[in-house]
Amino acid sequence: MKPKVAFFDFTGCEGCQLQVLNCEDELLDILGAIEIVNFREASSVKLDNYDIAFGEGSISTPTCVERVKKIREKAKILVTLGACASTGGLNALKNFQPLEEVRRYVYGDKADCFETIPVRPVDQVVKVDYKIHGCPVDKEEFIETVTALLFGREPKVPKYPVCVECKLRENGCRFDYGELCLGPITRAGCKARCPSNNNICVGCRGLLDDPNTDAANDVLKKYGLTAEELLKKYRLFYGYSEVAQ
Ligand code: SF4
Ligand code: SF4
Numbered sequence: 001m002k003p004k005v006a007f008f009d010f011t012g013c014e015g016c017q018l019q020v021l022n023c024e025d026e027l028l029d030i031l032g033a034i035e036i037v038n039f040r041e042a043s044s045v046k047l048d049n050y051d052i053a054f055g056e057g058s059i060s061t062p063t064c065v066e067r068v069k070k071i072r073e074k075a076k077i078l079v080t081l082g083a084c085a086s087t088g089g090l091n092a093l094k095n096f097q098p099l100e101e102v103r104r105y106v107y108g109d110k111a112d113c114f115e116t117i118p119v120r121p122v123d124q125v126v127k128v129d130y131k132i133h134g135c136p137v138d139k140e141e142f143i144e145t146v147t148a149l150l151f152g153r154e155p156k157v158p159k160y161p162v163c164v165e166c167k168l169r170e171n172g173c174r175f176d177y178g179e180l181c182l183g184p185i186t187r188a189g190c191k192a193r194c195p196s197n198n199n200i201c202v203g204c205r206g207l208l209d210d211p212n213t214d215a216a217n218d219v220l221k222k223y224g225l226t227a228e229e230l231l232k233k234y235r236l237f238y239g240y241s242e243v244a245q
């Protein structure tokens with residue numbers, strides 16, 4: 001019996017589900033090993049019986065809360081898919097503004113038709129078994145997670161900062177260009193995608209479990225930058241942790 005897998009979206013752009021569909025070379029193998037029973041972006045099949053649920057998007061409405069609780073009740077394993085679901089992601093920027101103002105700004109005179117609550121990552125509402133980070137998720141990490149779940153082992157994900165992957169690619173450091181990069185405190189796994197394309201890391205994969213804050217402070221000091229400047233950048237993807245403190 002193949003495990004039944006379902007994909008659900010809460011508040012997000014659905015780019016992470018698109019990344020799953022982008023696994024073109026591996027998709028047939030994946031489909032040979034699992035049965036997809038719910039995936040709105042790819043299929044009209046809609047069954048309510050599943051073993052593994054992937055949840056994309058943050059929790060930002062009472063309906064999201066209700067849905068994620070029901071999904072948790074049914075799924076043996078719940079995995080968050082991407083920054084919105086895993087850490088709150090970009091959506092958490094809403095939490096820094098008066099909610100009513102945000103609602104009126106977005107929906108205008110139809111605002112009363114749309115409910116809103118402060119944004120939360122999924123694990124602040126229900127228990128989450130695994131998280132796949134990134135905006136969007138990395139295809140290889142998704143495949144590694146699915147493979148690990150099928151074999152009943154822990155997914156192998158990097159526990160070091162983006163800087164390690166960046167150095168291995170022999171990139172010039174963005175700090176040397178007068179920029180503030182979040183690579184030293186951000187969990188790796190994206191192959192340093194942004195610095196490898198001459199951009200700073202803005203932390204979409206979230207804070208490392210055990211960041212070396214002393215080393216990060218030393219880097220800031222060396223380049224005449226402050227922790228406040230770092231936090232301003234950090235808020236883009238990790239604002240939830242800031243307001244939750
Ligand atoms: S993490 Fe990024 S790509 Fe994924 S749903 Fe959220 S905004 Fe979209
Ligand atoms: S560019 Fe960013 S990720 Fe790369 S080494 Fe410098 S600080 Fe680290």
Ligand code: SF4
Pocket residue numbers: 134135162186187190191192193194195200201202203204205206
């Ligand atoms: S370099 Fe940073 S912002 Fe870019 S993909 Fe990797 S973790 Fe995300």
